[in-house]
Amino acid sequence: MAHARPEIVRMQFMEIILFEARSLTSQTKSSIMYGEDLDQVPLLDNEEPLDFGEEDLPKGRLKHPVVTTFHLLFRTAALVVYEFCGIFSSSFIGPFIFIVVLLSLDFWTVKNITGRLMVGLRWWNYIDDEGQSHWVFEAKKGGLQGRVTKMEVRIFWVALVAFPVLWSIILLIAVVFSRFQWAIIVVIALTLTGSNLYGYVRCKLGKSDSISQSFKNMAAGLVQRQMVSNVTSMFTRAPPTATPSSTV
Amino acid sequence: MRDLRAVGTKFYHVLYPKEKKALLKEWDLWGPLILCTFIAMMVQGTQEVDKQDGGPEFAQVFVIVWLGAAVVTMNTKLLGGTISFFQSVCVLGYCLLPSCLSLILCRLILIAHQNRILFLLRFIVTCIGFAWATFAAMVFLGDSQPSSRKSLAVYPIFLFYFIISWLIISHSNV
Numbered sequence: 001m002a003h004a005r006p007e008i009v010r011m012q013f014m015e016i017i018l019f020e021a022r023s024l025t026s027q028t029k030s031s032i033m034y035g036e037d038l039d040q041v042p043l044l045d046n047e048e049p050l051d052f053g054e055e056d057l058p059k060g061r062l063k064h065p066v067v068t069t070f071h072l073l074f075r076t077a078a079l080v081v082y083e084f085c086g087i088f089s090s091s092f093i094g095p096f097i098f099i100v101v102l103l104s105l106d107f108w109t110v111k112n113i114t115g116r117l118m119v120g121l122r123w124w125n126y127i128d129d130e131g132q133s134h135w136v137f138e139a140k141k142g143g144l145q146g147r148v149t150k151m152e153v154r155i156f157w158v159a160l161v162a163f164p165v166l167w168s169i170i171l172l173i174a175v176v177f178s179r180f181q182w183a184i185i186v187v188i189a190l191t192l193t194g195s196n197l198y199g200y201v202r203c204k205l206g207k208s209d210s211i212s213q214s215f216k217n218m219a220a221g222l223v224q225r226q227m228v229s230n231v232t233s234m235f236t237r238a239p240p241t242a243t244p245s246s247t248v
Numbered sequence: 249m250r251d252l253r254a255v256g257t258k259f260y261h262v263l264y265p266k267e268k269k270a271l272l273k274e275w276d277l278w279g280p281l282i283l284c285t286f287i288a289m290m291v292q293g294t295q296e297v298d299k300q301d302g303g304p305e306f307a308q309v310f311v312i313v314w315l316g317a318a319v320v321t322m323n324t325k326l327l328g329g330t331i332s333f334f335q336s337v338c339v340l341g342y343c344l345l346p347s348c349l350s351l352i353l354c355r356l357i358l359i360a361h362q363n364r365i366l367f368l369l370r371f372i373v374t375c376i377g378f379a380w381a382t383f384a385a386m387v388f389l390g391d392s393q394p395s396s397r398k399s400l401a402v403y404p405i406f407l408f409y410f411i412i413s414w415l416i417i418s419h420s421n422v
Binding site: 092093096097100104108125126127131133181184 | 274330335392
């Protein structure tokens, strides 16, 4: 008999805890809400065992191949077009519009579709009736079984982090070589990819007060783990055997 | 799709600024991006064979629109406005629509051989677009300003649309 695989059509999201934070620049109160289930989920979670329901999926196989393709497609296309449009034509406006369109498509896709399906995170903003703005960052409760594959999670995060880094390097190059028109494209690219990165990292970090705080926690966790592994290796190392002195 | 319909609704509400909720509650920046790109494409400079075509004016429009909207928003917030950053940028961007329409009309007028009367017509069209844009922006943003500072908040918006309209009226090459 097959596993009792809960085919939940709609994703179950946890209750949201209201977290009122004062906005930095004005007296308006903006609030930031987090999905409750995240208790410091580490950013790199490559130590979880294969989840229940995933055993029948061969390792490395993607659950949503189309979504994954699109996650990567628009970002890569924008970068490629930016780099190679100079070979094909000397115009600026055509490639500009094309790249901006690709970047917008990528932003929309990553924010609305791939994050939700590949890693179960989503983030948005809404204005309530009093005119207060609320930012909501949600993560899917424990239902990672059967819905998310490790390979997809890895691809998602690698693509999410790599592209802002690449674009910032390209920005440096553009500024150094005084190609300021093209730098505008790079700034737009950086804004769009960077904001997706920021949103998803906030989702992942969950209930922490601030990003710097959660990075400190993460660093402390890594240091702790390192210390523990050092101590255990000290105890498990074989005692040094005395080498017999040379025979007389 | 949902997002496209949202953008279309907001365009409608900018043209007939009676109801404020649509733009303010569900802000999005797709409309401003479309309008900005459209205006930038239309006010390009002359195309020369061996130089990059129309570059400066195109990029200028982008920089003016987005940096200008950001600066006006910061001014509003520093004066004690109760609106969020993205809402304000959304409103300012969407209210470019009347200027955009006046740009289309000017472009049509430019097809004919130019003389003084046609220039006057373009000028009037641009002024109407400018006034409409400023009025619409004030309708949406008006409530969020403290009442004693309203004119302080209107001036940057006025200046913002003035510059955009200046770009539009000064574009005269076909």
